[in-house]
Amino acid sequence: MRSVRARAALGATLVVAVALIGAGLAVLLVLRANLIDQADLQAEVAARDVAGQLATGTPYDELELDDEEDHPVQVVDEEGRVVIVSKDLRAVTGTGATGVTPVPSASAGATPSPGDDDDDGDDDGGDDSSRPDSGEVSSDDPEFSDGTATVDRTTADYRFAAVEATTREGVTLTVFAGAPLAAEQEAVGTVRGAMLTGLPVLLVVVAGVTWLVTRRALRPVEGIRREMAAITASEDLARRVPEPDSRDEIAALARTTNETLTVLEASVERQRRFVADASHELRSPIASLRTQLEVAEAHPELLDLPGAVADTVRLQVLAADLLLLARLDAGEKPGGGTVELGALVREEVSQRTGDRIAVAVEVPEGGAFEVNGSRGQLSRVIGNLLDNAQRHAEGSVAVSVAADGRGVRVEVRDDGAGVPEDERERIFERFVRLDDARSRDDGGAGLGLAIARDVAARHGGTLTVHRADEGGAAFRLWLPRPA
Numbered sequence: 001m002r003s004v005r006a007r008a009a010l011g012a013t014l015v016v017a018v019a020l021i022g023a024g025l026a027v028l029l030v031l032r033a034n035l036i037d038q039a040d041l042q043a044e045v046a047a048r049d050v051a052g053q054l055a056t057g058t059p060y061d062e063l064e065l066d067d068e069e070d071h072p073v074q075v076v077d078e079e080g081r082v083v084i085v086s087k088d089l090r091a092v093t094g095t096g097a098t099g100v101t102p103v104p105s106a107s108a109g110a111t112p113s114p115g116d117d118d119d120d121g122d123d124d125g126g127d128d129s130s131r132p133d134s135g136e137v138s139s140d141d142p143e144f145s146d147g148t149a150t151v152d153r154t155t156a157d158y159r160f161a162a163v164e165a166t167t168r169e170g171v172t173l174t175v176f177a178g179a180p181l182a183a184e185q186e187a188v189g190t191v192r193g194a195m196l197t198g199l200p201v202l203l204v205v206v207a208g209v210t211w212l213v214t215r216r217a218l219r220p221v222e223g224i225r226r227e228m229a230a231i232t233a234s235e236d237l238a239r240r241v242p243e244p245d246s247r248d249e250i251a252a253l254a255r256t257t258n259e260t261l262t263v264l265e266a267s268v269e270r271q272r273r274f275v276a277d278a279s280h281e282l283r284s285p286i287a288s289l290r291t292q293l294e295v296a297e298a299h300p301e302l303l304d305l306p307g308a309v310a311d312t313v314r315l316q317v318l319a320a321d322l323l324l325l326a327r328l329d330a331g332e333k334p335g336g337g338t339v340e341l342g343a344l345v346r347e348e349v350s351q352r353t354g355d356r357i358a359v360a361v362e363v364p365e366g367g368a369f370e371v372n373g374s375r376g377q378l379s380r381v382i383g384n385l386l387d388n389a390q391r392h393a394e395g396s397v398a399v400s401v402a403a404d405g406r407g408v409r410v411e412v413r414d415d416g417a418g419v420p421e422d423e424r425e426r427i428f429e430r431f432v433r434l435d436d437a438r439s440r441d442d443g444g445a446g447l448g449l450a451i452a453r454d455v456a457a458r459h460g461g462t463l464t465v466h467r468a469d470e471g472g473a474a475f476r477l478w479l480p481r482p483a
Contacts (some may be wrong), residue, residue, distance in 0.1 A: 005214040012210040013203050020202065024195045031331050035184035036159060043161035044142050046071040051165035054173055055135035060084050072149040072158065074100070074176040076212070086151075094147015095176040124239075129288060136344035138164040149178055157181040158224040203233045218243040224254055237265035270430075276447075277431035278322055285311045285318070321447040324380070325430070328454045338482065341369040341378070341408050348382045349399065355455065357393050359386060362400035369401050369408045371479040373459040381455050381463075384448035385412040385475050392416035396470060406459065410477040415470035423466045428453045452477070 050073055053063050060396050065073050065086045071356075075084035075097050082099035084093075142161040149158050158178035167171050209401055221241070227241040240261060242252040289311040296303035342363040349359045371378075382399070389397045393414035398412050419427060430450040452475075456463040461479035463472075468474035 004218060005211055008214045009207045009210040013207045016206045017199070017203055020195075020199055024192075024199070028192060028195075029192060032184060032188050035187060039159040039179040039181055039184060040144050043144070043177050044163070044178035046073070046179065047142060047163040047175045048137060049136045049159045050075070050177060051163045051173075051175045054165045054167055055137050057135070057168045059380060065127075065232070069181055071179045072151055076174050076176070076438065078172050078245075081276050088152040089149060090153065091149065091150040091155070092176075093149075094145045094158070095162070096174075098144075135168050135170075137165040140164075146181075147178070158186065164220065184308070192350055217250070220246075220250045220254065224250075224257060227255070231261070232247060237261060237268060255381075256466075274325075274430055278318075281316070281318060281431065285314045289315070318447075321331055321451060325453055325454070326376075328458060332458075333457050334372075334377055334455075336372065337372070337375065338370050339373055339375045339378055341371060341479070343409055344379060345377065345382060345401055345410060352386065355386075355390050355397075357390060357397050357429055359389075360396070360398040361397060364402070367401070367403070369403070371459070371461075371480050373479070374455075377455045378459070381411065381452040381477060382412075383411075384452045385477070388412075388448055388475070389414040389416075389473070393472065401411055404478055405478040406477050408481075411474055412477075413468040413470055413474045414472040415468070416472040418467055418471065419465050419473045427465065428463070 011388060032233050042252060042306055050063060050065065054075070060075075060083065063084065063381045065071075071086075072089050072092065073086040074082060074089065074092055074097065076097045077094075080097055081103050082097055085100050090163075092098060092100055142163045145160050145162070147160050148155055148160055157180070160176050160178045160180055163175050163177075164172060164173055187481050226242045227239065229238050231237065239259045240252050243258065244251050289308055292304055292308045292311070321361065346361060349361050352359065386397065386399065389412050396415045398413045400413075402409050402411075428449050431446040431452075453463045456479070457476055459479055461477065463475065463477050466476060
């Protein structure tokens with residue numbers, strides 16, 4: 001089942017079905033328990049009524065057994081013999097004795113017959129004055145059981161209550177009185193039937209409503225999917241998916257998708273511009289080198305060897321810059337080594353013996369300026385900043401290292417024309433040169449500052465440009481200290 005709507009509808013239907021079945025079973029159990037309690041109460045009342053009559057000495061054949069069809073009665077003695085049954089009782093189960101024909105009780109003597117009374121005291125020679133006025137009915141909770149009874153050819157289920165009674169003669173009898181379960185069975189059956197009839201209808205309604213609600217909720221998702229498919233087919237990253245007016249998760253998904261498309265479009269555009277600029281930058285030195293080689297082939301005496309070497313060096317530097325940018329764009333992380341920036345700056349300046357302007361180094365003695373990162377990449381950053389300062393300085397270039405909060409600051413200053421405030425971010429873009437009219441040999445390819453900022457960002461630092469005290473530009477490289 002691949003459809004989210006179908007899975008949602010099925011899941012909701014199953015949950016509701018389980019909940020309704022559980023609730024229905026609980027209702028049926030509670031209803032049945034309540035109705036059985038009522039039947040128990042009716043059976044107990046009927047049993048105690050008969051037991052009370054027996055305890056007061058009422059003869060067996062004079063017992064008042066009302067509602068014999070609703071409350072069949074069976075009385076047994078201590079030996080389990082049936083001594084009394086209600087009228088028209090033809091069969092019984094669940095009372096412990098299945099007999100429905102009274103028999104003489106060995107403990108109570110012969111079953112009293114109509115007309116027998118206590119006035120005839122000469123029958124057995126006994127003295128009635130020694131007998132108690134009445135027996136007693138057990139106050140213990142009765143025992144209940146399920147059974148059946150056939151009254152006047154009608155068999156039904158009953159709930160029987162067993163109550164003990166002691167007659168005036170000291171005979172202990174057990175009275176079983178039943179209460180019909182027909183009402184309980186009918187009520188439970190009616191409720192069960194209603195549940196079984198209504199449950200499928202309710203489940204169909206739940207499934208349908210869930211299907212419609214889910215379809216409406218997922219309609220924006222389908223719009224996003226169609227637009228993404230169109231963008232993929234057309235490769236037009238300028239298109240955007242529709243954003244619903246709601247403030248739910250789907251709207252957030254649409255906004256995030258559009259933000260991703262914006263970043264992707266910018267990345268692709270930057271990549272295209274990078275490839276175009278790189279091709280343009282490579283074409284000039286390659287064409288110059290080829291021309292020099294062709295001239296040298298035809299006229300060896302005209303070979304400009306220094307120019308060919310310079311073009312070759314320029315190609316090598318440009319290829320190295322492009323390779324480093326490619327690695328940075330691929331997410332290459334700097335090494336985990338420790339670099340002492342003060343020593344690194346001194347070393348880099350000491351190797352620049354051919355600079356047209358001497359570089360002044362300002363590094364405090366005894367200072368600890370350690371940072372984590374790649375020594376080669378940080379050396380490249382400092383070299384690029386010094387190269388940039390040498391190109392634009394008029395007479396002085398200075399580099400300083402100092403602690404700055406939780407990091408280390410390296411600042412390279414010159415006394416040139418400086419960088420206009422509105423251009424201070426654009427100069428860090430790739431292949432950007434503020435003076436497009438100057439020669440490429442003097443101005444470079446415009447990758448040095450872009451590489452420097454990318455390396456700084458990969459090291460968790462920043463690279464910004466400000467106005468120097470000398471009047472030119474001040475490039476500030478800030479890197480965090482090790483934790």
